[in-house]
Amino acid sequence: MGGLYAVGDIHGHVDQLVGLLFQVGLVDADGAWSGRESTLCMTGDLVDRGPDGVGAIELVMRLQSEALKAGGQVACVAGNHDLIMLLAQRFPKQKNRQGTSYYKIWQRNGGRETDLELLTDTHIEWLRRLPVMLLVRDRLLIHADSLLYHRYGRSIDEVNTRIGDIIARDDLDGWDILMDEFATREAFIQRPGGVRVARSFLERYGGTQILHGHTPISAVTGRQPAEVNEPLIYADGLVVNLDGGMYLGAPGFIHRLE
Helix, strand or coil: CCCEEEECCCCCCHHHHHHHHHHCCCECCCCCECCCCCEEEECCCCCCCCCCHHHHHHHHHHHHHHHHHCCCEEEECCCHHHHHHHHHHHCCCCECCCCCEHHHHHHHCCCCHHHHHHCCHHHHHHHHCCCCEEEECCEEEECCCCCHHHHHCCCHHHHHHHHHHHHHHCCHHHHHHHHHHCCCCCCCCCCCCHHHHHHHHHHHHCCCEEEECCCCHHHHHCCCHHHCCCCEEECCCCEEECCCCHHHCCCCCCEEEC
C-alpha cells in the first residue's frame, strides 16, 4: 500500500497543483501519475476564483484513471463551487428563493466565463457523479467543515444518494436548501464543544479523522495566506483543514498523512 496524501481546494490553479504533486512524487515531469499505489484525497472546489477550472476538472479526471491503472487512487468529493457551476450551466436564468439568478450567484462567487464556455457534457456528467462524502483508508473526506450532511442521512451512502438525487432530478427547491447549507462552516472548531461535535460526526459516518476544505486556514488562524504551507490540525487531532487558500495567493501544500 502506497502513501496517503491530501490536498485542499484548488479553485482552478492547475499549474500550482501539478507543481505540488511533482514535489511529493505523485506525478512525473510530464504531469502523469507516478504515485503507483498511493492515494490522493481532494476536498473539491476544483473550479471558480482561479484561472482554469475546466483544466482542474480534466486533470483530476485523468489522474483518477491513471492512478487506478497503477493500483492507486485519486478520491475527490464535490465542493459547493463545483455544484453552483452546475446550476449556472443548467439554469442560468432561474432564480433562487431570494430572487437572484443562479448565473449571477455563480458570478458573485468567482465564476469564470471561460469555464462555462469550455465545459462539455463529459465534464458535467463527471461532476454530477462526484460523491459528497467518502471514507478513504479510515479518513472521512468531506468538503465543508459543516454539519449540513446530517440533513441528508445517517450514513455515507445515504447522504451521497440523497444529494445525488437532488442533482439528478434538478430539484431547485432541494438545490436552494443544499446551497444554503453549504454556506455554514466551522462546525468542529466551536468552543468548547468542537471536539465533542467532531467525535459525534465520526461516530455517525465512520473514520478516525475528518479531512475537509471550504474554510481557508488563514481565515481561521489570522495568518497571512502566503504564510500557510501546512494543514490546520485541530479538535484534539480529530479534524484536518486542508484549504491552504490558493485563490488568496497562498503557495498551497500536499499533506502526507501518517
